[in-house]
Amino acid sequence: MAGGKLSARQKMINLMYLVFIAMLAMQMGKKVLSAFGRMNETFEETVTSTTQANENAIKQLQALAQEQPEKYTPILNAASALHQKSTEFNNYLASLKDEMLAKSEDKKNYEAMSSSNYVDEMFFKDGKETAKGKEFVNKVTSYREDVLKLLDPKKDADLIKKVKKWFDTSPDKHGKKGKREEPWLASRFEGFPLISSVSNISKMQTDVAATEKTYMDSSISGQRKSDVSMTNYDAMVVFDKNAYYPGEKLSGKIILGKNDPTIKAKEVIINGNKVKEDQIKAGQVILSGSAGNVGEHELKGKFIFLEDGKPVEIPIVGGKYSVIPKPNEAIISADKMNVVYRGVANPLSISVPGVPDNKVKPSAPGLKQISAGKYVMNPPKAREVVIRVTAKLPNGQTVTSSKKFRVKDIPSPTGTIRGQDGYQKMSKSSLVKSTVGAVLKDFVFDLDLYVSEFKVKVPGKPTITCSGKKMSSQATRAINKAKRGDAIIIFDIKAKLKGNSSYRLKKTSQVTVEITS
Incomplete structure (x- = not known):
């Protein structure tokens, strides 16, 4: 077919090949469009069934929250917030599809939905995104971020990964090295047949429904798994009686009891009397009242809970106790x-x-x-x-x-300079401004001490006595003449108790300061 002049017969054969290929392409194109249509129908059926399942899950949580509000109300609130966000976004996507298909006379004639013009005009103009296109991208981004805020980074780690993937609006990368970027909206909707764009929207609706369903299933099953976890049980010792004589045989049993602070009984009756509402706490009943006279006593009664809207009674057993005579030793x-x-x-x-x-x-x-x-x-x-x-x-x-x-006696105080004890280093300018103090380290009482007098020894200078807790002018002059590396000793610190100055404390330890500059 290549090279030389073609004969009339060969030209006819070539033309027939071209017509055949064109007809084959047209036939294949129609099949692809029909495949997209059937795929869209599957997506829409999935959205309908999953949305109904999510509605049922919300109703189930509402019923559980009425029976056990402490346990299920937080879960219901979080699920309702996600349900609201998902419903709003799903309704927006549905309206977008309706707008795309508005000019299609037969919504099932997928082979007629080959044009990309309507979606292109809706989302793009002069190579840029239209206001409608930007709104669509913003809606997807907002839904993703709103959902991520509602999810727990630890409990919902897997779902978080899926949400980030399903609703990712970052540019798509093309080429072997991924250096060529294309905006998310153009990569998925520009130049594609109408039925392809509609299917894309339906797929996103299934992701919205799946996000909600995954969260619902995880929350409900996670709580039920927690309910039956052995970590919610306590080992409790129950004696046959609560008082024994010396040498008497000890009898009783150790049982496992469920510890669930979120369960609150609807009603509790003890020895024929209804317990007050304020004594029924989460997971327990606060007993309050007279123990009675000396001898054996027993508490009898029942807990009443609501389950599936019906009262369930749990008898109170093992409530025996003894009242013993009062001791006579102080x-x-x-x-x-x-x-x-x-x-x-x-x-x-x-x-x-x-x-x-x-x-x-x-x-x-x-x-x-x-x-x-x-x-x-x-x-x-x-x-x-x-x-x-x-x-x-x-x-x-x-x-x-x-x-x-x-x-x-009160132990010996510890001398301090600027709140620090022992051997310290500081400049002369800092030392002359510092306060001399005394503390009782590791003493069982928090007592306040004050310093009435102390002595300062600068190398090469006579000892100087200072009144109060600050350096005197004479001590300041002597310190200013000290050299770097000189050790100045603050000793004979007279400390007294605030509020009891007549008490003579033991000798206060000294403080040594090395001059740095």
């Missing part, structure tokens, strides 16, 4: 260990179990009551102090008890 404890410190108001709690505070009478040198059961002690000079307690029991009997405490 309990005395020092809030700051078993030592009291001289020069400090030491807090003490003194009580006798089962005896009102007004029937408890403690006595000791320096002991003073500040409120019911609460006392402070300013111990004497002795090395020990004994607190004696007399209590009158409900039966009229009087019991006594006592406890001995050691009396210790």
Whole structure:
């Protein structure tokens, strides 16, 4: 067929080949358009069924939130927010398809939807995106970002990847090295047959529906998986009774009980009485009331929950307990260990179990009551102090008890310069402006100290005494004459307790400062 002059017969054969190829191309083009149409129908059927499933999931969550609001209301709120965003975007896409197909007389004649003119005019003009095209891209981008804000980076990691991929509007890259970029909208909609563009929109609708369904399924199944997880169970010891005599056989059992703070009973009845609403908390009931007289007692009743709109009763078992006689020995404890410190108001709690505070009478040198059961002690000079307690029991009997405490002095203060102790480095200009202080490091009480006097020793200069906590003018002059590397010692720091200046503290440690400049 190439080279030389062709005969009339050969020309006719060539023409027949061209006509055949053209007819074949036309036939293949129609088949491709029909394939796009059938694909679009499949997409639309998927959107319809998935959207209905999502509506059913929302209704299911609404019912669960009514039965167990603490557990399912947060899930319902998040799912509803996603459902609203998805519905709005899906409706926009549906209106866009309707607009594309507005001039098509037969919406099922896919072979007639070969032209790209309508979509090209809708989205593009003079090589640029129209306002309609920009709106479409912005809608896709906004939906993607809105959904990503609603998803949890940990729980929804897989869905986040899919959303970023499905609704990615970044430019497409072409060529072997991917250096040639084409805008997302042009790459997918410019120059394509109408039915191809319609199918593209339908595919995006399936992605919207799939996003919502994946989130719904994950949220509901995730919560149910959490409900049955063994991490939600506690091992609880249940004795046959709650009081035993010495040498008596211990009996009971260890059971697994579910711990779910999101479950709240609709109603609780104990010993025939309805429990008040404010005593029914998440996952538990707060017991409050008299224990009763000495002897064996039992709590009986039931929890009432709503499940599928119907009441479900759970009986209360194992509610036996014992009320035992009150002890007759005083309990005395020092809030700051078993030592009291001289020069400090030491807090003490003194009580006798089962005896009102007004029937408890403690006595000791320096002991003073500040409120019911609460006392402070300013111990004497002795090395020990004994607190004696007399209590009158409900039966009229009087019991006594006592406890001995050691009396210790406040430990030696630690000298500081600019709030730092030990060996410090600073410039002369900083040192002369610094404040000398004293602290009680690691002491059980937070006591405030103040410095009334201290001494400064500069190498080659006589010792200088300063009043208060700041350097005197004489000390400042001496420090300014010091050389770099000189060690200036601040010692004989006179520290006193604020509010108790008469108490003589032990010797305060010195501070050494090396001059840097």
